[in-house]
Amino acid sequence: ADNPGNNLIRGNGKFDLNNATASNTISAVGNDINRSRISGRVEFVAAQVKPPGGGSGTFADIEGHWAKPYIEALAAKGILSGFSDGTFRPREPVNRAQFAVIINKAFSPPPIRPALNFADVRNNFWAFGDIQVAYRGGFLSGVDSRNFRPAQEITRVQALVSLASGLKLPPGDASIVSLYKDAAQIPGYAIAPIAAATKQQLVVNFPQQTQLNPNQVATRADIAAFVYQALVNKGSAQAIPSPYVVRVSQTNQP
Structure with a gap:
């Protein structure tokens, strides 16, 4: 992913890209391809491109975006990268x-x-x-x-469970998840780790703190926020003020 193709692939008959093999996957790194004109197994990979200015600048499409501080912070650390056109595409799935x-x-x-x-x-x-x-x-x-x-594609709940498990977060009271209006949508296996992730402030919900959207596909912006908060939890990053970080207090805990 360090060598993007930067190719615009269009107008190639029935399919712009056809992988006829059943066992191999083609990796399309940094190429512009219409996904509706693809046949076979093709993996889209974001090109590993730092933001303008060697990592200290910003991406062209995140100005005013709620996750901009998280995206820029992780890009500066070399954890996240953008695309060859200078964008980050925060709404794309992961x-x-x-x-x-x-x-x-x-x-x-x-x-x-x-x-x-x-x-x-x-x-x-x-x-x-x-x-x-x-x-x-x-x-x-x-x-x-x-x-x-x-x-x-990974869902928001799956990403948070992964972080809670990998970081071995201390368990949280299962009742914590009742903070979320859509708590009933959280799969049973995920209740304890989501409670732990919530207690440790890994959960970032935009636009409403109380709406987890657990089974929604995680976007690049979601993952940036979750991973950054996990680094804060580990003491590897400074907290970024945000109204969307879910915090458990004596007043809002069930």
Whole structure:
């Protein structure tokens, strides 16, 4: 992902890009391709491009965005990057492979369990190493005993559970989740880790603190906010004032 293609791929017959193989995935790094004109397994990868000014500037499309401070802070640390056109695309979804890369850049987790070779992640896959490190470090697991599904988009609740698990956050009272108007949508397995993440101020909800949207696909902005708050929790970053960080107090705890 350090060498973006910067190609505009258009007007190539029935499909602009056709991967006819059943077992291999094409990685499209930093290329502009119409996703509706693709056939086969293609993985879109954001090009590793720092913001203008060597990391101290900003991206072209985040001015006024609620997550701008988090995005810029993580870009300055080399944890997040933008696209070759100078944008960050904060509303784009994040998939499991991309999330693994971010996890490793942010936390470099030491191994706590043996490696597991997933059937759907070949050793020549662009994020193979990052997926292995995130798995061995306890941040991510497979969707079943054999598969990781690297191209599957990660939801907000899944990202928060991953961070709570990988950081081994102390448990929070399960009743904490009743702070959220949509608490009933939180999967049963996620209640305890979401309570822990809430107590430790990892949860950032825009535009309403009390609306978790747990099963909504996490955007690049969401992941930036969650990961930055996790770094604050670890003592690896300074807190950024934000009205969207969920805080548990004596007055609002059930």
